[in-house]
Amino acid sequence: xxxxxxxxxxxxxxxxxxxxxxxxxxxxxxxxxxxxxxxxxxxxxxxxxxxxxxxxxxxxxxxxxxxxxxxxxxxxxxxxxxxxxxxxxxxxxxxxxxxxxxxxxxxxxxxxxxxxxxxxxxxxxxxxxxxxxxxxxxxxxxxxxxxxxxxxxxxxxxxxxxxxxxxxxxxxxxxxxxxxxxxxxxxxxxxxxxxxxxxxxxxxxxxxxxxxxxxx
Amino acid sequence: xxxxxxxxxxxxxxxxxxxxxxxxxxxxxxxxxxxxxxxxxxxxxxxxxxxxxxxxxxxxxxxxxxxxxxxxxxxxxxxxxxxxxxxxxxxxxxxxxxxxxxxxxxxxxxxxxxxxxxxxxxxxxxxxxxxxxxxxxxxxxxxxxxxxxxxxxxxxxxxxxxxxxxxxxxxxxxxxxxxxxxxxxxxxxxxxxxxxxxxxxxxxxxxxxxxxxxxxxxxxxxxxxxxxxxxxxxxxxxxxxxxxxxxxxxxxxxxxxxxxxxxxxxxxxxxxxxxxxxxxxxxxxxxxxxx
Numbered sequence: 001x002x003x004x005x006x007x008x009x010x011x012x013x014x015x016x017x018x019x020x021x022x023x024x025x026x027x028x029x030x031x032x033x034x035x036x037x038x039x040x041x042x043x044x045x046x047x048x049x050x051x052x053x054x055x056x057x058x059x060x061x062x063x064x065x066x067x068x069x070x071x072x073x074x075x076x077x078x079x080x081x082x083x084x085x086x087x088x089x090x091x092x093x094x095x096x097x098x099x100x101x102x103x104x105x106x107x108x109x110x111x112x113x114x115x116x117x118x119x120x121x122x123x124x125x126x127x128x129x130x131x132x133x134x135x136x137x138x139x140x141x142x143x144x145x146x147x148x149x150x151x152x153x154x155x156x157x158x159x160x161x162x163x164x165x166x167x168x169x170x171x172x173x174x175x176x177x178x179x180x181x182x183x184x185x186x187x188x189x190x191x192x193x194x195x196x197x198x199x200x201x202x203x204x205x206x207x208x209x210x211x212x213x214x215x216x
Numbered sequence: 217x218x219x220x221x222x223x224x225x226x227x228x229x230x231x232x233x234x235x236x237x238x239x240x241x242x243x244x245x246x247x248x249x250x251x252x253x254x255x256x257x258x259x260x261x262x263x264x265x266x267x268x269x270x271x272x273x274x275x276x277x278x279x280x281x282x283x284x285x286x287x288x289x290x291x292x293x294x295x296x297x298x299x300x301x302x303x304x305x306x307x308x309x310x311x312x313x314x315x316x317x318x319x320x321x322x323x324x325x326x327x328x329x330x331x332x333x334x335x336x337x338x339x340x341x342x343x344x345x346x347x348x349x350x351x352x353x354x355x356x357x358x359x360x361x362x363x364x365x366x367x368x369x370x371x372x373x374x375x376x377x378x379x380x381x382x383x384x385x386x387x388x389x390x391x392x393x394x395x396x397x398x399x400x401x402x403x404x405x406x407x408x409x410x411x412x413x414x415x416x417x418x419x420x421x422x423x424x425x426x427x428x429x430x431x432x433x434x435x436x437x438x439x440x441x442x443x444x445x446x447x448x449x450x451x452x453x454x455x456x457x458x459x460x461x462x463x464x465x466x467x468x469x470x471x472x473x474x475x476x477x478x479x480x481x482x483x484x485x486x487x488x489x490x491x492x493x494x495x496x497x498x499x500x501x502x503x504x505x506x507x
């Protein structure tokens with residue numbers, strides 16, 4: 001469904017990704033590696049937020065390498081930031097409604113409320129995003145992503161900067177997404193944290209794929 | 217009654233009252249309504265796209281200038297909206313190209329446009345049996361103040377209602393998302409470039425039509441239309457930014473206060489502008505905290 005083919009990325013003379021290739025065969029693929037290993041850059045390239053120096057991104061056998069990020073969201077590939085980036089001056093409901101707008105359907109408000117309920121943030125719908133805690137912001141980020149009706153969700157370190165309690169809540173939500181049959185690419189520092197969620201793992205180090213482990 | 221309805225009703229009252237006043241006040245209210253439209257056009261870019269422009273004298277002044285020259289050459293009045301439209305498109309293109317700069321650089325770049333136009337305008341000279349333009353500017357035949365007021369108040373009303381409708385629309389929501397975080401907006405599927413283009417077009421369009429009204433109101437345009445005073449006017453008038461009525465009232469107060477202070481001492485109103493500019497960061501923080 002999604003294929004990354006020989007992707008490299010260089011900033012000035014600093015090589016961040018070297019000839020990375022992977023395929024999202026299973027529903028959920030974990031990308032594991034230490035800091036500065038190129039995980040986030042890889043997800044940002046797949047999302048269209050950055051252009052690769054060379055290589056290709058294929059989605060349903062179609063080359064989407066030169067497609068803008070917003071067009072990729074229309075195709076169903078959506079990215080969630082490591083540090084949540086909500087629209088701070090808007091309310092929680094408006095933030096989720098913006099995600100719903102992409103599909104141009106009717107009853108956007110009702111759909112957004114439904115998603116807020118599903119994510120457990122329906123009591124905050126009239127609150128401005130700037131007053132939310134880190135855990136609530138993470139849930140809002142996930143709600144906004146779900147609102148776009150994605151096929152593939154790119155989650156950049158979803159447990160970063162969360163305490164144990166909030167990390168558990170986010171994990172439960174990701175397991176719920178799994179039950180709902182969303183395809184996901186999730187980055188993390190360690191295997192352990194993704195063990196219950198991912199169907200397969202890729203280990204990335206210094207911009208290169210070291211291990212590719214997909215069960216079944 | 218909703219807040220929106222109340223704001224619209226309040227604006228209608230503000231616009232109708234001058235019809236019953238004497239010529240001087242009608243003239244003054246007419247000027248205030250033109251500057252209120254100019255401020256709202258600026259506010260559209262600031263509030264909905266987060267871009268603070270000190271270059272709105274580009275659509276405002278350029279339309280005023282070109283319309284004055286066109287009327288001077290006896291082009292019919294019905295062609296003037298076309299001029300406003302063309303200038304708005306040119307201005308929107310320039311604003312859009314500038315919007316790729318970061319927010320701080322955008323402020324300085326747009327300010328530069330105003331300064332360049334201000335410096336360049338005195339060189340616009342038309343040689344006929346006499347010299348026209350230059351420092352003196354261009355004069356055109358006078359129009360009845362009541363007629364100009366009717367048009368300018370209608371323009372202000374349309375701009376005001378347009379802003380309220382836009383603010384509460386899907387497009388307005390997308391604009392506010394782009395205002396808060398361009399990359400996050402892109403990542404959620406918003407066509408950021410398209411939203412910026414639309415914002416620049418709407419903002420320039422209303423500023424251009426306000427410029428046209430300015431020419432018809434004064435029957436005269438000179439290089440001072442591009443002055444720093446006019447460039448910072450919308451910023452000062454909307455310093456208490458809340459809803460859309462606040463910048464309108466701010467513009468009215470500023471015009472009335474300027475005329476009064478000018479009558480005490482020429483250019484004394486600039487002192488008021490300077491004070492508001494100095495305390496503007498605190499005022500903005502206060503109004504943002506309230507918002």
